[in-house]
Structure formats: C-alpha cells, structure tokens
Amino acid sequence: MRYLPLTEADRRSMLATIGVPSVDSLFRDVPESARLAAPIEGLAPHAGEMEVERMIAGMAAKNVAAGSVPSFLGAGAYRHHVPAAVDHLIQRGEFLTSYTPYQPEVTQGTLQYLFEFQTQVALITGMDVANASLYDGATSCAEAVMMANRVTRRSRAVLSGGLHPHYRDVTATNARFHGFEVVAAPADAEGKEDLAALVDDKTSCVVVQNPGFFGQVRDLTDLAAAVHAKGALLIVAVAEVVSLGLLTPPGEMGADIVVAEGQSIGNALNFGGPYVGLFATRDKYVRHMPGRLTGQTVDAEGRRGWVLTLSTREQHIRREKATSNICTNSGLCALAFTIHMSLLGEEGFGRLARINHAKAVQLADRLDALKGVEVVSDSFFNEFAVRLKKPAAKVVNKLAKAGILGGVPVSRLYPGDEALADLLLVAATETNTDADMDALASGLKEALS
Amino acid sequence: MNTQGRKTHVDALGVEGGGAASAAAGTISGNRALMLEEPLIFEQDSPGTTGVDLPKPPAVKSRLGAVRERGRIGLPGLSEPEVIRHYTRLSQKNFAIDSGLYPLGSCTMKHNPRLNEKLARLPGFSDIHPLQPERTVQGALELIDTLAHWLKTLTGMPAVAMSPAAGAHGELCGMMSIRAAIEDRDGSTSRRRRVLVPESAHGTNPATAAACGFTVDAIPADATGRVDVEALKAKLGDDVAAIMLTNPNTCGLFERDIVEIAEAVHAAGAYFYCDGANFNAIVGRVRPADLGIDAMHINLHKTFSTPHGGGGPGSGPVVLSDALAKFVPLPYVVHGPDGFSLVESGADEDSSGKEFGRLKGFHGQMGMFVRALAYILSHGADGLRQVASDAVLNANYVMASLGDVMTPSFEGPCMHEALFDDRFLKGTGVTTLDFAKAMIDEGYHPMTMYFPLVVHGAFLIEPTETESKQSLDAFIRVMRGLAERAKSGDADHFLGAPRMTPRRRLDETGAARKPVLRWVPEVERREAAE
Numbered sequence: 001m002r003y004l005p006l007t008e009a010d011r012r013s014m015l016a017t018i019g020v021p022s023v024d025s026l027f028r029d030v031p032e033s034a035r036l037a038a039p040i041e042g043l044a045p046h047a048g049e050m051e052v053e054r055m056i057a058g059m060a061a062k063n064v065a066a067g068s069v070p071s072f073l074g075a076g077a078y079r080h081h082v083p084a085a086v087d088h089l090i091q092r093g094e095f096l097t098s099y100t101p102y103q104p105e106v107t108q109g110t111l112q113y114l115f116e117f118q119t120q121v122a123l124i125t126g127m128d129v130a131n132a133s134l135y136d137g138a139t140s141c142a143e144a145v146m147m148a149n150r151v152t153r154r155s156r157a158v159l160s161g162g163l164h165p166h167y168r169d170v171t172a173t174n175a176r177f178h179g180f181e182v183v184a185a186p187a188d189a190e191g192k193e194d195l196a197a198l199v200d201d202k203t204s205c206v207v208v209q210n211p212g213f214f215g216q217v218r219d220l221t222d223l224a225a226a227v228h229a230k231g232a233l234l235i236v237a238v239a240e241v242v243s244l245g246l247l248t249p250p251g252e253m254g255a256d257i258v259v260a261e262g263q264s265i266g267n268a269l270n271f272g273g274p275y276v277g278l279f280a281t282r283d284k285y286v287r288h289m290p291g292r293l294t295g296q297t298v299d300a301e302g303r304r305g306w307v308l309t310l311s312t313r314e315q316h317i318r319r320e321k322a323t324s325n326i327c328t329n330s331g332l333c334a335l336a337f338t339i340h341m342s343l344l345g346e347e348g349f350g351r352l353a354r355i356n357h358a359k360a361v362q363l364a365d366r367l368d369a370l371k372g373v374e375v376v377s378d379s380f381f382n383e384f385a386v387r388l389k390k391p392a393a394k395v396v397n398k399l400a401k402a403g404i405l406g407g408v409p410v411s412r413l414y415p416g417d418e419a420l421a422d423l424l425l426v427a428a429t430e431t432n433t434d435a436d437m438d439a440l441a442s443g444l445k446e447a448l449s
Numbered sequence: 450m451n452t453q454g455r456k457t458h459v460d461a462l463g464v465e466g467g468g469a470a471s472a473a474a475g476t477i478s479g480n481r482a483l484m485l486e487e488p489l490i491f492e493q494d495s496p497g498t499t500g501v502d503l504p505k506p507p508a509v510k511s512r513l514g515a516v517r518e519r520g521r522i523g524l525p526g527l528s529e530p531e532v533i534r535h536y537t538r539l540s541q542k543n544f545a546i547d548s549g550l551y552p553l554g555s556c557t558m559k560h561n562p563r564l565n566e567k568l569a570r571l572p573g574f575s576d577i578h579p580l581q582p583e584r585t586v587q588g589a590l591e592l593i594d595t596l597a598h599w600l601k602t603l604t605g606m607p608a609v610a611m612s613p614a615a616g617a618h619g620e621l622c623g624m625m626s627i628r629a630a631i632e633d634r635d636g637s638t639s640r641r642r643r644v645l646v647p648e649s650a651h652g653t654n655p656a657t658a659a660a661c662g663f664t665v666d667a668i669p670a671d672a673t674g675r676v677d678v679e680a681l682k683a684k685l686g687d688d689v690a691a692i693m694l695t696n697p698n699t700c701g702l703f704e705r706d707i708v709e710i711a712e713a714v715h716a717a718g719a720y721f722y723c724d725g726a727n728f729n730a731i732v733g734r735v736r737p738a739d740l741g742i743d744a745m746h747i748n749l750h751k752t753f754s755t756p757h758g759g760g761g762p763g764s765g766p767v768v769l770s771d772a773l774a775k776f777v778p779l780p781y782v783v784h785g786p787d788g789f790s791l792v793e794s795g796a797d798e799d800s801s802g803k804e805f806g807r808l809k810g811f812h813g814q815m816g817m818f819v820r821a822l823a824y825i826l827s828h829g830a831d832g833l834r835q836v837a838s839d840a841v842l843n844a845n846y847v848m849a850s851l852g853d854v855m856t857p858s859f860e861g862p863c864m865h866e867a868l869f870d871d872r873f874l875k876g877t878g879v880t881t882l883d884f885a886k887a888m889i890d891e892g893y894h895p896m897t898m899y900f901p902l903v904v905h906g907a908f909l910i911e912p913t914e915t916e917s918k919q920s921l922d923a924f925i926r927v928m929r930g931l932a933e934r935a936k937s938g939d940a941d942h943f944l945g946a947p948r949m950t951p952r953r954r955l956d957e958t959g960a961a962r963k964p965v966l967r968w969v970p971e972v973e974r975r976e977a978a979e
C-alpha cells in the first residue's frame with residue numbers, strides 16, 4: 001500500500017495524542033449494526049504496481065484502438081492528431097493535481113489558462129463571451145436550452161432533426177424533470193426541414209447543429225432572423241469544433257448561444273469521455289450563463305491578475321435559485337484544448353480545417369463511385385452520410401471483421417427507424433491516409449457484393 | 450507589452466511611472482528569479498507562425514454548399530518552444546497536491562498516482578471510439594463492469610449508474626431516479642414535491658433538487674452539528690419525495706441517527722439520497738446500504754483519486770437500492786453469454802423499459818474509470834479499509850493537535866475532516882480569510898473557508914490519508930504559530946498576506962462589477978472607446 005505513508009508506530013503515537021485506544025473507537029458514531037469488523041468480502045486484496053498494470057493492460061489489449069486500423073468514425077467524437085507537447089504539458093503536476101482555483105494568489109496558472117480558453121472559444125465561435133467549459137457538448141446543449149428558457153421566460157424548445165441524437169436525448173431528459181417542453185423535428189437526413197415553421201410565441205429557442213448530424217452545412221442567417229422575429233433565441237450546436245476553422249462562425253450568422261464539443265482539439269477519443277463542453281453567448285446574457293467564469297482584475301499592487309467571478313449565479317451562493325447545479329468543469333480537457341489551439345494558431349487552425357474538408361471530399365468522391373453506395377449529404381465539412389444498398393449495421397460489422405472501422409451506422413443512434421437503417425455516417429480527418437481510403441473503398445465493395 | 454492598460458512592471462517599480470505602491474520585485478522585468486511574469490498567449494503573436502507542421506491541403510472542389518468560408522479569427526501564432534515555455538511558466542504559478550499539503554475540506558485533495566495516468570493513456574482505452582462495434586471494445590466494457598462491481602460491493606448496493614460526469618451530475622442522476630420511481634409507483638409526483646435538505650448541505654444539493662422540479666425545504670442542525678432528527682420528522686409527510694443528506698456530513702461528523710432517519714423517511718414513503726462526496730471517510734468500514742440509503746453518488750476523483758486538473762473532469766457514478774435499480778440513465782453495460790454489451794436505448798431487448806434517457810453524450814468518463822480502477826486494485830479490499838482509517842486518524846490528529854489554540858466547532862471524533870471556527874480569533878482583528886492568506890506565505894494551500902455555513906468563519910481542514918505524520922506535524926506547527934501570532938496582536942502580518950505569491954490579494958469585487966471575461970485586442974478596445 002505504497003500510497004499510504006503512515007507507519008504502525010506513527011499510528012500508535014497519533015492515537016495516543018488523540019487519546020483513544022484504537023482507530024475503531026474513532027468510528028464510534030457509526031451505528032454498531034453498520035460497522036464492519038473486517039475487509040468486505042468478494043473483493044481482491046491490494047496488488048503491486050506490476051500486477052495492476054498487467055490486469056488493466058490486459059483489458060486494454062482486448063480493444064481495437066482506432067489508430068491501429070483504418071478508421072472513419074465520427075458522429076460527435078473525432079480522431080485527430082494531438083501534438084505530443086499537449087499531453088506532456090497537461091501532465092505537469094502543477095496543472096494535473098491542482099483543484100478549482102479558489103485561492104487566486106496561488107492558482108494564477110489555472111486562472112490564466114481558463115481566461116485564454118474563454119477567449120479562444122469566443123473567437124472561434126464568433127461570440128462575445130464563453131465560460132470555462134462544461135461536461136461535454138450534449139450537456140452544454142441542455143444547459144443552453146435551460147438558459148434560453150430563463151432569458152425568454154418561455155418553456156418550449158424546438159430541436160432540429162439534424163441535431164445529434166445524444167444532444168436531443170440529454171435535453172429531453174432535462175426537460176422531463178425540469179419541466180419544459182421539447183419539440184423534436186424528425187431526423188433530417190436530406191437537410192430539408194423548415195424549422196422556422198415550428199416556432200410559436202411560446203418557443204424559447206431553436207437548437208440547430210452546424211454541420212448537421214447527417215453532414216449538411218448551412219447558412220443560418222435567415223433562420224436566426226426568423227427565430228428572433230418571434231422573440232426566441234437561436235442556439236447553434238457544433239459537434240465537430242474543427243469545422244470552425246473554415247466555416248462562417250455561428251456568431252456571424254446570428255446565434256445567441258453557441259455550444260460545442262471540444263474533444264477534437266487536444267483530447268483523445270477516450271471511449272466517449274472525459275470530453276469538454278464549450279459554451280459561448282452574447283455579453284447581455286452573461287449573468288444567465290451556467291458554469292464557471294474567470295475574470296480579469298488587479299491585485300493589491302495594481303498588477304493584472306485573474307479570479308473566478310460572477311459566482312453569484314452559482315449553486316454555492318444561490319442554492320435552489322442557481323442558474324445550474326453544475327459545480328465543476330472540464331478543466332484539464334480545457335487546458336489541453338487551449339494548448340493545442342495555441343500550437344495551431346490562426347494559420348494552423350485554418351489549415352487543419354481545410355485538410356479535414358479536403359480529405360472528406362476525396363473520400364466522398366471515392367465512395368460515390370462505388371456501386372451500391374450513394375452520398376446523401378449535398379454539403380458537408382468532414383463527415384457525410386451515405387446510403388448503402390444493405391443495412392449499414394451489418395456492413396459495419398463485416399468491415400470490422402476485416403479490420404476496418406468503417407463509420408457509424410445511423411441505426412446505432414436511431415434504433416428502430418427503418419428509414420434510416422441503410423445510412424452510414426463516414427468521417428475523414430487529417431489522420432486518414434490514401435491507403436486508409438483504399439481500404440474502406442475495397443472493404444465496402446466486398447461487403448456490399 | 451501593456452495591452453490591457455495595466456501598470457507595467459516597470460511602472461510598478463517606479464522606474465518609469467513612479468508607482469511607489471510596489472517595489473516588491475526590484476527587477477527591471479518584474480520577474481522574481483524563477484517566478485516569471487507571463488503575458489497572455491494573445492500578447493505573444495508572431496503572425497504567420499504555427500507550432501504544428503501540417504501538410505498543404507489537397508486541392509479539391511469545396512463541398513461547403515451555401516456557407517461562406519470564414520475570415521480572420523484572431524488567434525495568435527506561436528512556435529512550439531514558445532507554447533511550451535508559456536504553459537510551463539503558467540504551471541509554475543499554481544499550487545497543487547504535488548507541491549504540498551492541500552487541506553481543502555470536502556474536496557479531498559489526495560495523492561494522484563502516476564500509474565493511473567499511464568494506464569488511462571494506453572491506446573486500448575484512450576484511442577477507442579465510443580461508437581465502435583461492441584465486439585471491438587470488449588476490454589473497455591469489461592473495465593466498466595469491473596469498476597461497477599467494486600462500487601456495488603463496497604457500498605452494498607445492487608445497482609450503479611456509471612454515466613454521470615461529476616459529483617453534481619451524479620446528484621442530478623440520483624434525484625431523477627427518485628422522481629422516476631415515484632412517478633412509476635404513484636402515477637405522478639404531483640403530490641410529492643418537497644425535498645428536505647439540511648442547512649449544512651453542499652450548495653449543489655438544493656440546486657439539484659430544484660433542477661429536478663422539486664421544491665427545497667431546509668432542515669436545521671442541532672447543537673452537536675448533526676441533523677435535528679425531531680425537526681426532520683416533523684417535516685416528513687406524504688408530500689415529501691426525498692431527503693438529501695451528506696454523510697459523513699459537512700461538519701466532518703458522522704450522522705449518528707442515520708438509521709433512524711432512514712426508517713422515518715421510508716415510513717413516510719419518501720426516498721433517501723445521500724451525498725457521497727465524503728465516502729472516503731468510511732469506505733471499507735461502512736456499507737451505505739446498511740444505513741438505509743437509496744441512492745448515493747461517489748466522486749471518483751475524491752474517493753478513488755483521479756486528478757482534478759484545475760477543476761475537472763470529474764466522474765460521479767450513483768449506486769442505487771433495489772427500489773431504484775431500474776430507474777437509471779442510458780446507456781449501461783450488461784454481461785451476457787456472448788460477452789459484454791451496451792444497452793443504449795429503450796428499444797434494446799435488454800432494456801427494462803424504466804430507464805429515463807441520457808444524461809450525457811456517450812457512455813461515461815472512461816478515462817476516469819481507468820484511473821479509479823487502478824487506484825482500487827492498488828489498494829484492494831484491505832487497503833481501502835486502511836484508506837478510511839488513515840483519513841479519519843489524520844483528521845482527528847489535526848483536531849487534537851490544534852484543539853487548544855484554535856476552536857473546534859463540535860465535539861469529536863470527527864471523520865476525515867476537522868472543523869474549526871473563528872472564535873479563537875475574536876478580538877484579534879484577523880478574519881478567517883486573513884488567516885488563510887497568511888497560510889499561503891507559509892507554503893500551504895488554505896483549508897476550505899466559510900463552509901459549512903452553520904458555523905461562523907469556518908476552517909474546514911481535510912488532510913487526507915496520503916499525508917505522513919511528518920507532513921502533518923509540520924502543518925500543525927505552522928497553524929499553531931499563526932494562531933499564536935494572531936493572538937499576540939500582530940494583525941498586520943495577516944492583513945498584508947500573502948506577500949510572496951505571484952500576485953497579492955486580488956480585487957474580486959471589481960472583477961464582478963465590470964466583468965472582463967476575455968482578451969480584446971488593443972485596436973478593438975480603442976475603437977470601442979471612441
């Protein structure tokens with residue numbers, strides 16, 4: 001038990017200082033019936049570093065790492081190259097093992113990187129202000145809807161059929177318990193929905209994803225105007241944040257709140273978490289915003305410094321009246337995002353986005369030429385939907401047997417919807433080589449024959 | 450650079466601007482040897498520079514439809530060495546558990562083993578996609594199932610929901626579970642709307658209850674720092690959905706009457722939610738199921754030591770009693786004859802039909818699961834019991850060693866944290882905040898201050914089980930010294946603290962009054978002013 005420094009002699013001497021005969025007597029407030037006399041049965045005893053490593057590495061070895069095979073998976077989680085410097089820096093103990101910066105004099109490091117993170121998020125989304133991150137894109141989306149309800153004092157949210165199904169589900173779960181209405185448009189694989197028609201005078205917000213779940217990218221300017229004309233807010237969700245290196249940002253299209261999944265920048269796939277939820281809005285809504293905020297100030301000597309601020313919105317002061325019950329963020333993932341974004345810079349972020357788009361265009365052209373495959377998305381960034389002549393889930397399983405992670409069958413996220421069973425989502429990033437694309441094309445040909 | 454209109458260091462030194470307020474550094478740069486002044490990343494822009502080598506994008510015909518390409522974003526350009534220096538310097542301005550004792554009560558800042566970091570980074574965990582075919586992620590599902598087994602066994606509970614992303618998210622999950630169970634049992638929750646929450650609860654408890662559509666009713670504490678059982682019983686009725694209790698509570702005490710409370714709550718037809726933030730005080734020695742609890746979240750970062758990275762990520766699985774076991778969020782892992790699989794929707798054949806939907810994208814905080822399981826296996830059933838014993842022993846040792854110079858709020862024994870209040874500072878002119886700032890100059894991160902609210906000027910000290918006796922003795926010596934200094938009339942020492950930090954006390958009121966939440970380029974700020 002190498003992490004526990006007390007020796008038996010220490011324990012004896014400390015018990016003497018306290019004036020009790022044994023540690024057991026320190027547990028005397030526990031009802032006798034609930035006190036355990038010995039270690040709990042059914043669990044293993046402690047193991048050394050070598051054994052633990054062997055056990056857990058054994059489990060890791062049973063998984064197929066996406067980077068070890070041609071991989072085209074997306075649908076809200078993307079495999080990008082993360083520069084080595086990112087992981088090195090976030091593993092510095094002063095970052096890794098620090099807590100929430102409650103004492104600003106000794107946490108200026110954390111506070112400054114959060115301020116930089118907030119600025120980067122505001123810049124790439126085209127918004128005024130951002131918070132210091134939430135759990136992930138899906139929870140940011142639900143929080144945005146609840147914020148729109150507070151701002152507009154209305155309680156009906158309209159969700160696009162091109163919004164990620166998880167974002168829809170998480171929002172619907174919160175709606176059920178928090179007590180607001182959700183109108184979810186049907187899955188919109190072709191990009192034809194008319195969201196403005198669903199907005200009425202009870203609608204607090206419209207949530208639309210760009211690029212959409214099925215790939216389409218759209219200009220939301222007209223939608224924003226229509227939504228605003230009815231007194232509602234436009235929330236734009238971005239599931240692939242790299243797209244913001246190339247596309248007109250939601251802020252320039254009239255969004256009131258932008259939420260995004262930041263995993264693509266700085267963070268590994270991690271089987272779905274931890275990820276980092278981005279959240280940005282207009283200046284006028286700052287005091288309605290959920291989550292943690294870092295603000296600039298001066299110290300007693302007039303020097304610039306940073307503190308956590310506007311905490312009067314938060315749970316520890318407002319309790320049941322708080323804007324949200326969230327009391328943590330994704331600090332370390334936000335740090336990874338910030339470092340990766342700093343390495344990319346203006347030049348690199350734009351270039352990364354262009355490479356992603358170009359790779360996807362190459363792949364789409366390649367797949368469109370195959371018999372039994374039709375590209376459905378008429379526009380896209382780095383991910384698009386294709387219609388196969390067989391159920392996509394079966395094809396994906398066949399490809400996996402051949403050592404190819406060939407994309408996400410839409411049925412995985414829309415189970416039971418027969419109309420979507422033939423759709424496959426395929427994503428390409430800068431990590432995909434020509435050889436990967438060859439493998440997918442020939443694998444698909446084989447699986448569809 | 451001085452793009453924020455702040456005083457430059459040169460100003461501050463009086464070399465240029467005569468700012469006599471501070472000549473603290475006495476250097477031209479404002480740097481103090483290893484403590485370097487560091488501008489924002491945006492103030493280090495070399496346009497056109499980048500820290501990554503990316504190939505030229507292949508030439509293709511754009512498929513962006515009607516969307517225009519964006520113009521300039523405003524991100525700075527830096528090379529890799531510049532970025533590494535910047536973030537290394539920032540790191541040096543942080544206190545961390547790796548730097549020293551971090552006695553932040555209720556936050557449980559214990560040692561973060563690096564083995565756990567190594568294992569979480571194995572490509573078999575870090576480089577797997579959440580929507581890969583299940584056959585290709587059997588080891589990941591096995592790890593989640595193994596961790597779930599430990600959490601259930603350690604708590605004695607039959608079920609666990611793994612997906613919540615943090616402790617407060619776990620609270621939300623548990624209260625949703627309770628509400629779904631009541632709706633299932635009674636047809637609706639229209640009658641049971643009230644949730645009882647002690648005054649000493651974490652601020653997230655009432656916020657969570659409200660987020661679940663409940664109204665909150667506070668229960669007072671009694672003179673011993675525990676829930677007033679009679680007051681609680683008087684508030685119970687058929688309009689109460691649940692009680693949310695923290696045990697061990699935020700005063701650092703075990704709720705002695707917890708079994709009686711649970712029985713009364715159940716007799717009233719309500720459920721018992723326990724905030725498990727302090728589970729590390731009892732792990733291996735008490736099973737929450739034996740106390741009558743229906744739902745409890747476990748902060749993996751606290752009890753099982755996943756690093757907190759400046760405030761997250763966390764992970765907050767929720768254990769559930771038989772009554773609540775079916776009312777869980779999606780997705781979850783099941784084990785069948787063909788191996789492990791995920792129940793991702795109510796349409797799944799393994800679904801109970803009682804699940805209440807998703808709480809987050811994908812399956813949970815996998816990276817945290819790996820770290821927590823590594824910590825658990827390293828300790829084993831025997832070691833985890835020792836974790837609780839040592840955490841409690843260390844806290845009581847601090848309590849006993851400081852009890853004569855500071856004022857313990859309640860009679861002991863305490864659990865894993867020791868609560869003092871500011872009575873010992875009466876008449877000195879020194880506040881809890883001043884005392885905390887003086888601790889910083891001594892090389893310690895302060896304890897949690899002014900919480901719990903039930904005592905005035907609280908000092909909540911949590912040493913954790915990973916501190917040695919030598920480390921505690923050094924801390925005790927400093928705390929005694931400061932207490933004696935305050936009592937000796939040297940208030941100035943405290944009011945001016947901290948003096949040795951990269952920044953002195955910061956103006957928090959000003960920050961909130963005119964919030965500056967992002968950097969704005971000089972040009973834009975000038976334009977805005979005109």
